[in-house]
Amino acid sequence: MPRIIIQNLGNFIIDSESTDRKVIELIHENGIDWMHACGKKGRCTTCKMILVKQEAQLNELTERELFYRSQNRLKPNERLTCQTQILEGEILIRVAEINKFPHLQYTE
Template sequence: MPSILIKNLDNKQVNVAEQHENALQAIQEEMIDWMYACGGNGRCTSCKATIEDGADNFASLSEAEIRFREMGRLQENERLMCQAKVKGHVEVSVPDACKFPHMNYSS
Protein backbone atom coordinates (compact mmCIF):
# COMPACT_ATOMS: atom_id res chain seq x y z
CA MET A 1 0.00 0.00 0.00
CA PRO A 2 1.34 3.47 -0.83
CA SER A 3 2.36 5.54 2.18
CA ILE A 4 3.55 8.97 3.22
CA LEU A 5 6.10 9.46 5.99
CA ILE A 6 5.97 13.03 7.27
CA LYS A 7 9.46 13.48 8.67
CA ASN A 8 9.02 16.73 10.60
CA LEU A 9 5.78 15.56 12.23
CA ASP A 10 7.58 12.97 14.33
CA ASN A 11 7.79 10.58 11.35
CA LYS A 12 4.02 10.22 11.18
CA GLN A 13 3.12 7.43 8.74
CA VAL A 14 0.00 7.81 6.59
CA ASN A 15 -1.32 4.95 4.47
CA VAL A 16 -2.76 5.99 1.12
CA ALA A 17 -5.76 3.91 0.13
CA GLU A 18 -6.97 3.47 -3.43
CA GLN A 19 -10.00 5.69 -2.85
CA HIS A 20 -7.84 8.71 -1.97
CA GLU A 21 -7.69 11.07 -4.92
CA ASN A 22 -4.57 12.79 -3.60
CA ALA A 23 -2.08 12.92 -0.73
CA LEU A 24 -3.97 15.70 1.07
CA GLN A 25 -7.07 13.50 1.42
CA ALA A 26 -5.02 10.71 2.98
CA ILE A 27 -3.34 13.14 5.39
CA GLN A 28 -6.66 14.69 6.42
CA GLU A 29 -8.24 11.29 6.96
CA GLU A 30 -5.58 10.69 9.62
CA MET A 31 -6.75 13.92 11.35
CA ILE A 32 -3.46 15.70 10.64
CA ASP A 33 -3.71 19.46 10.20
CA TRP A 34 -2.21 20.42 6.85
CA MET A 35 -2.41 23.91 5.41
CA TYR A 36 -4.45 24.46 2.25
CA ALA A 37 -5.98 27.82 1.43
CA CYS A 38 -7.82 27.17 -1.85
CA GLY A 39 -9.92 24.24 -0.72
CA GLY A 40 -7.51 21.71 -2.20
CA ASN A 41 -8.12 22.81 -5.78
CA GLY A 42 -4.55 23.51 -6.93
CA ARG A 43 -4.97 27.27 -7.00
CA CYS A 44 -2.33 28.17 -4.42
CA THR A 45 0.81 26.59 -3.01
CA SER A 46 -0.04 26.52 0.68
CA CYS A 47 -0.32 22.70 0.77
CA LYS A 48 3.12 22.05 -0.66
CA ALA A 49 5.51 19.54 0.83
CA THR A 50 9.23 19.12 0.41
CA ILE A 51 10.12 15.69 -0.97
CA GLU A 52 12.80 14.05 1.17
CA ASP A 53 12.75 10.62 -0.50
CA GLY A 54 10.69 8.64 -3.02
CA ALA A 55 10.07 11.32 -5.65
CA ASP A 56 9.62 8.56 -8.24
CA ASN A 57 6.70 7.21 -6.20
CA PHE A 58 4.53 10.20 -7.03
CA ALA A 59 2.43 10.24 -10.20
CA SER A 60 3.25 12.83 -12.87
CA LEU A 61 2.84 16.51 -12.11
CA SER A 62 -0.67 17.92 -12.46
CA GLU A 63 -1.39 20.91 -14.71
CA ALA A 64 -1.52 23.13 -11.61
CA GLU A 65 1.88 21.90 -10.43
CA ILE A 66 3.40 22.49 -13.86
CA ARG A 67 1.97 26.01 -13.89
CA PHE A 68 3.42 26.79 -10.44
CA ARG A 69 6.82 25.37 -11.43
CA GLU A 70 6.85 27.60 -14.50
CA MET A 71 6.03 30.57 -12.25
CA GLY A 72 8.86 29.64 -9.86
CA ARG A 73 6.49 29.01 -6.95
CA LEU A 74 7.06 25.24 -6.77
CA GLN A 75 10.60 23.87 -6.70
CA GLU A 76 11.79 20.59 -8.20
CA ASN A 77 11.76 18.93 -4.77
CA GLU A 78 8.23 20.10 -3.89
CA ARG A 79 4.75 18.79 -4.65
CA LEU A 80 1.26 20.11 -3.93
CA MET A 81 -0.39 17.61 -1.62
CA CYS A 82 -3.83 18.46 -3.03
CA GLN A 83 -2.63 17.44 -6.49
CA ALA A 84 -0.03 14.74 -5.85
CA LYS A 85 -1.04 11.13 -6.25
CA VAL A 86 1.07 8.66 -4.31
CA LYS A 87 1.84 5.30 -5.89
CA GLY A 88 4.50 4.01 -3.46
CA HIS A 89 6.35 5.02 -0.30
CA VAL A 90 7.31 8.71 -0.09
CA GLU A 91 8.95 10.79 2.61
CA VAL A 92 8.09 14.47 2.87
CA SER A 93 8.37 17.38 5.27
CA VAL A 94 6.34 20.52 5.78
CA PRO A 95 8.27 23.59 4.56
CA ASP A 96 8.64 26.47 7.03
CA ALA A 97 6.32 28.73 5.02
CA CYS A 98 3.50 26.15 5.26
CA LYS A 99 3.70 25.34 8.96
CA PHE A 100 0.85 26.05 11.33
CA PRO A 101 1.76 28.04 14.45
CA HIS A 102 -0.34 25.77 16.71
CA MET A 103 1.53 22.59 15.77
CA ASN A 104 4.82 21.25 17.07
CA TYR A 105 7.15 20.19 14.30
CA SER A 106 10.13 17.95 14.85
CA SER A 107 13.49 18.55 13.20
Protein backbone atom coordinates in the same frame (compact mmCIF):
# COMPACT_ATOMS: atom_id res chain seq x y z
CA MET B 1 0.54 0.00 -0.52
CA PRO B 2 1.04 3.79 -0.55
CA ARG B 3 2.85 5.16 2.48
CA ILE B 4 3.48 8.75 3.58
CA ILE B 5 5.99 9.60 6.29
CA ILE B 6 5.90 13.20 7.51
CA GLN B 7 9.43 13.76 8.76
CA ASN B 8 8.99 17.00 10.69
CA LEU B 9 5.84 15.81 12.41
CA GLY B 10 7.65 13.13 14.39
CA ASN B 11 7.95 10.78 11.39
CA PHE B 12 4.17 10.34 11.40
CA ILE B 13 3.27 7.37 9.18
CA ILE B 14 0.19 7.11 7.01
CA ASP B 15 -0.54 3.83 5.23
CA SER B 16 -3.34 3.54 2.70
CA GLU B 17 -4.84 0.85 0.55
CA SER B 18 -6.09 3.48 -1.89
CA THR B 19 -4.13 4.78 -4.88
CA ASP B 20 -6.87 7.08 -6.14
CA ARG B 21 -6.72 9.58 -3.27
CA LYS B 22 -4.76 12.82 -3.14
CA VAL B 23 -1.99 13.10 -0.56
CA ILE B 24 -3.82 15.90 1.27
CA GLU B 25 -6.94 13.72 1.65
CA LEU B 26 -4.88 10.94 3.23
CA ILE B 27 -3.18 13.42 5.56
CA HIS B 28 -6.48 14.96 6.69
CA GLU B 29 -8.16 11.57 7.12
CA ASN B 30 -5.40 10.68 9.56
CA GLY B 31 -6.04 13.69 11.78
CA ILE B 32 -3.17 15.90 10.63
CA ASP B 33 -3.92 19.57 10.07
CA TRP B 34 -2.34 20.60 6.74
CA MET B 35 -2.69 24.03 5.18
CA HIS B 36 -4.79 24.45 2.03
CA ALA B 37 -5.91 28.05 1.53
CA CYS B 38 -7.67 27.53 -1.82
CA GLY B 39 -9.79 24.57 -0.72
CA LYS B 40 -7.67 21.88 -2.40
CA LYS B 41 -8.21 23.25 -5.90
CA GLY B 42 -4.57 23.82 -7.00
CA ARG B 43 -4.98 27.61 -7.05
CA CYS B 44 -2.22 28.35 -4.55
CA THR B 45 0.87 26.66 -3.13
CA THR B 46 -0.03 26.58 0.56
CA CYS B 47 -0.46 22.80 0.57
CA LYS B 48 2.94 22.09 -0.92
CA MET B 49 5.07 19.30 0.48
CA ILE B 50 8.81 18.97 0.30
CA LEU B 51 9.82 15.56 -1.03
CA VAL B 52 12.79 14.43 1.05
CA LYS B 53 12.85 10.91 -0.32
CA GLN B 54 10.72 9.32 -2.96
CA GLU B 55 10.59 5.58 -3.30
CA ALA B 56 7.22 5.77 -4.94
CA GLN B 57 5.55 6.17 -8.24
CA LEU B 58 3.60 9.43 -8.25
CA ASN B 59 1.15 10.75 -10.79
CA GLU B 60 2.58 13.11 -13.41
CA LEU B 61 2.84 16.80 -12.58
CA THR B 62 -0.51 18.44 -13.15
CA GLU B 63 -1.12 21.53 -15.24
CA ARG B 64 -1.34 23.60 -12.04
CA GLU B 65 1.98 22.25 -10.72
CA LEU B 66 3.67 22.96 -14.05
CA PHE B 67 2.29 26.50 -13.92
CA TYR B 68 3.76 27.11 -10.44
CA ARG B 69 7.08 25.57 -11.46
CA SER B 70 7.25 27.96 -14.42
CA GLN B 71 6.82 30.84 -11.95
CA ASN B 72 9.48 29.41 -9.57
CA ARG B 73 6.83 29.03 -6.87
CA LEU B 74 7.28 25.26 -6.77
CA LYS B 75 10.78 23.81 -6.62
CA PRO B 76 11.79 20.51 -8.28
CA ASN B 77 11.57 18.69 -4.92
CA GLU B 78 8.12 20.10 -4.12
CA ARG B 79 4.64 18.96 -5.09
CA LEU B 80 1.15 20.16 -4.23
CA THR B 81 -0.54 17.69 -1.88
CA CYS B 82 -3.90 18.53 -3.45
CA GLN B 83 -2.62 17.46 -6.88
CA THR B 84 -0.42 14.47 -6.00
CA GLN B 85 -1.37 10.81 -5.80
CA ILE B 86 0.90 7.98 -4.69
CA LEU B 87 0.37 5.18 -7.17
CA GLU B 88 2.62 2.81 -5.21
CA GLY B 89 5.49 2.96 -2.75
CA GLU B 90 6.59 5.38 -0.07
CA ILE B 91 7.36 9.09 0.21
CA LEU B 92 9.17 10.93 2.99
CA ILE B 93 7.96 14.52 3.13
CA ARG B 94 8.30 17.69 5.18
CA VAL B 95 5.96 20.59 5.85
CA ALA B 96 7.49 23.72 4.30
CA GLU B 97 8.57 26.30 6.88
CA ILE B 98 6.27 28.95 5.40
CA ASN B 99 3.26 26.60 5.63
CA LYS B 100 3.64 25.50 9.25
CA PHE B 101 0.75 26.07 11.64
CA PRO B 102 1.56 27.73 14.98
CA HIS B 103 -0.60 25.27 16.94
CA LEU B 104 1.31 22.15 15.82
CA GLN B 105 4.54 20.82 17.31
CA TYR B 106 7.07 20.23 14.56
CA THR B 107 10.21 18.18 14.92
CA GLU B 108 13.44 18.62 13.01
